[in-house]
Amino acid sequence: xxxxxxxxxxxxxxxxxxxxxxxxxxxxxxxxxxxxxxxxxxxxxxxxxxxxxxxxxxxxxxxxxxxxxxxxxxxxxxxxxxxxxxxxxxxxxxxxxxxxxxxxxxxxxxxxxxxxxxxxxxxxxxxxxxxxxxxxxxxxxxxxxxxxxxxxxxxxxxxxxxxxxxxxxxxxxxxxxxxxxxxxxxxxxxxxxxxxxxxxxxxxxxxxxxxxxxxxxxxxxxxxxxxxxxxxxxxxxxxxxxxxxxxxxxxxxxxxxxxxxxxxxxxxxxxxxxxxxxxxxxxxxxxxxxxxxxxxxxxxxxxxxxxxxxxxxxxxxxxxxxxxxxxxxxxx
Amino acid sequence: xxxxxxxxxxxxxxxxxxxxxxxxxxxxxxxxxxxxxxxxxxxxxxxxxxxxxxxxxxxxxxxxxxxxxxxxxxxxxxxxxxxxxxxxxxxxxxxxxxxxxxxxxxxxxxxxxxxxxxxxxxxxxxxxxxxxxxxxxxxxxxxxxxxxxxxxxxxxxxxxxxxxxxxxxxxxxxxxxxxxxxxxxxxxxxxxxxxxxxxxxxxxxxxxxxxxxxxxxxxxxxxxxxxxxxxxxxxxxxxxxxxxxxxxxxxxxxxxxxxxxxxxxxxxxxxxxxxx
Numbered sequence: 001x002x003x004x005x006x007x008x009x010x011x012x013x014x015x016x017x018x019x020x021x022x023x024x025x026x027x028x029x030x031x032x033x034x035x036x037x038x039x040x041x042x043x044x045x046x047x048x049x050x051x052x053x054x055x056x057x058x059x060x061x062x063x064x065x066x067x068x069x070x071x072x073x074x075x076x077x078x079x080x081x082x083x084x085x086x087x088x089x090x091x092x093x094x095x096x097x098x099x100x101x102x103x104x105x106x107x108x109x110x111x112x113x114x115x116x117x118x119x120x121x122x123x124x125x126x127x128x129x130x131x132x133x134x135x136x137x138x139x140x141x142x143x144x145x146x147x148x149x150x151x152x153x154x155x156x157x158x159x160x161x162x163x164x165x166x167x168x169x170x171x172x173x174x175x176x177x178x179x180x181x182x183x184x185x186x187x188x189x190x191x192x193x194x195x196x197x198x199x200x201x202x203x204x205x206x207x208x209x210x211x212x213x214x215x216x217x218x219x220x221x222x223x224x225x226x227x228x229x230x231x232x233x234x235x236x237x238x239x240x241x242x243x244x245x246x247x248x249x250x251x252x253x254x255x256x257x258x259x260x261x262x263x264x265x266x267x268x269x270x271x272x273x274x275x276x277x278x279x280x281x282x283x284x285x286x287x288x289x290x291x292x293x294x295x296x297x298x299x300x301x302x303x304x305x306x307x308x309x310x311x312x313x314x315x316x317x318x319x320x321x322x323x324x325x326x327x328x329x330x331x332x
Numbered sequence: 333x334x335x336x337x338x339x340x341x342x343x344x345x346x347x348x349x350x351x352x353x354x355x356x357x358x359x360x361x362x363x364x365x366x367x368x369x370x371x372x373x374x375x376x377x378x379x380x381x382x383x384x385x386x387x388x389x390x391x392x393x394x395x396x397x398x399x400x401x402x403x404x405x406x407x408x409x410x411x412x413x414x415x416x417x418x419x420x421x422x423x424x425x426x427x428x429x430x431x432x433x434x435x436x437x438x439x440x441x442x443x444x445x446x447x448x449x450x451x452x453x454x455x456x457x458x459x460x461x462x463x464x465x466x467x468x469x470x471x472x473x474x475x476x477x478x479x480x481x482x483x484x485x486x487x488x489x490x491x492x493x494x495x496x497x498x499x500x501x502x503x504x505x506x507x508x509x510x511x512x513x514x515x516x517x518x519x520x521x522x523x524x525x526x527x528x529x530x531x532x533x534x535x536x537x538x539x540x541x542x543x544x545x546x547x548x549x550x551x552x553x554x555x556x557x558x559x560x561x562x563x564x565x566x567x568x569x570x571x572x573x574x575x576x577x578x579x580x581x582x583x584x585x586x587x588x589x590x591x592x593x594x595x596x597x598x599x600x601x602x603x604x605x606x607x608x
Contacts, residue, residue: 073512
């Protein structure tokens with residue numbers, strides 16, 4: 001069981017209000033990702049759930065029981081930190097076994113649990129090493145191992161992959177997703193990387209300045225963003241925004257069009273521009289096109305397209321994939 | 333590009349380092365040498381450096397005249413006990429200021445340090461009176477308390493800086509893992525802070541051992557430590573440089589040996605956190 005419910009939760013540090021009144025339901029077994037730019041309050045929110053910070057007002061209930069005043073250790077949650085937060089003076093075995101020791105579990109049972117966690121995480125050969133002798137990815141696995149052995153009601157991840165290099169990050173992302181599939185335990189995952197959010201989440205919570213901008217599945221957020229912020233934050237490369245007469249023609253203050261919904265032609269189209277930068281990734285080509293009177297537009301074109309700096313192109317948005325926003329940035 | 337260091341440059345640097353080292357060490361060396369001279373050689377002009385008649389006479393006279401072991405014992409008690417009590421008080425204080433700081437923590441730290449800027453003689457009179465009233469004059473208990481209090485700000489500061497270097501994440505991880513405050517301090521914080529605690533202990537023992545102002549002013553005979561032992565050879569009995577040097581050598585020898593064997597620990601402790 002891992003149902004977490006936040007009701008009218010607020011948090012202030014002195015006079016600074018980090019989290020305004022906030023309500024959120026996290027269902028058992030869900031993979032929820034808190035995403036937002038740095039300083040949006042996502043880590044604070046996670047720490048409030050963990051109990052590492054006290055709420056200023058409001059209640060946090062875990063499995064229907066009020067946990068607001070319960071200390072972190074008693075909440076039945078396990079946390080994986082961005083810095084791994086391994087105990088440097090203990091071996092991997094002792095690191096993973098630490099929560100079991102604190103829980104007063106017998107040595108034999110602990111050994112068994114450590115061994116099975118190590119096997120799941122490919123750490124069996126490293127059990128007697130110190131964290132300092134491990135690579136970043138291995139350290140992160142130890143941190144996850146330490147969380148798994150507790151068999152928590154929910155896992156909390158605080159930007160766990162941001163200290164890893166790009167290739168390893170993709171691997172660990174898959175591993176965490178697989179772990180979720182096999183354990184079926186609630187996971188709450190904080191990241192500023194919308195790619196991680198899109199690829200891993202059942203439910204994404206987009207935060208800005210402590211406010212929840214939108215909650216939904218990755219594709220819901222992609223297909224129908226509630227406002228300009230979510231539209232710009234979800235999707236990679238970022239959505240293009242156009243204001244002025246093109247927007248007015250659609251009856252909106254701003255229109256948004258995703259790079260993948262722009263068609264490129266060398267002969268005719270709605271907007272004429274010149275290619276600024278073209279990034280050939282092989283599978284795709286990202287073009288940055290300078291259009292007179294508009295902000296530069298990003299286009300996702302076919303991988304084989306032969307367009308280079310200075311070429312003249314015409315861009316046309318797919319009419320059915322246009323997003324319209326009013327003057328307040330709300331979706332119409 | 334790596335900075336090129338020529339052999340010549342290296343030699344010069346080494347020579348300068350040795351010169352500075354010798355300059356700092358010279359007074360101690362001279363004291364030790366003088367302690368093996370006769371009184372006449374000790375004040376001879378020009379001074380003799382190494383070529384004199386080495387004698388142990390001064391040491392035996394000093395031994396005869398005063399009970400070295402009693403002074404030594406007093407020094408050990410004052411330095412040892414004041415350090416232990418100081419650490420017991422300072423660990424929780426530094427812990428709370430490092431990990432659960434309040435808005436005033438920085439001010440409190442500064443205020444504590446500011447007490448070290450006050451000339452000690454400024455509070456001699458009230459403390460002396462207090463000691464008389466409380467019957468603590470010339471007692472080990474009184475002296476240990478005073479020396480402990482004198483060094484407490486430094487212990488708290490040192491421990492505070494060591495604790496600050498320990499990532500809060502790790503303590504929070506322990507909290508998430510179910511550790512109580514006691515277990516967190518016992519299993520996680522203390523093992524990680526051991527180098528820092530050890531060098532704080534060492535430095536404090538050295539400071540307490542060398543503390544002269546209060547030990548000279550608040551003791552007469554019973555509780556007098558080695559600092560008073562040295563002082564007793566300076567003025568009242570005339571200018572006996574050789575004997576004074578012998579007494580000084582005997583007084584500083586224990587702490588010098590302790591410092592020598594723990595210098596690695598001391599240097600590591602004092603530069604802890606300077607290089608990540």
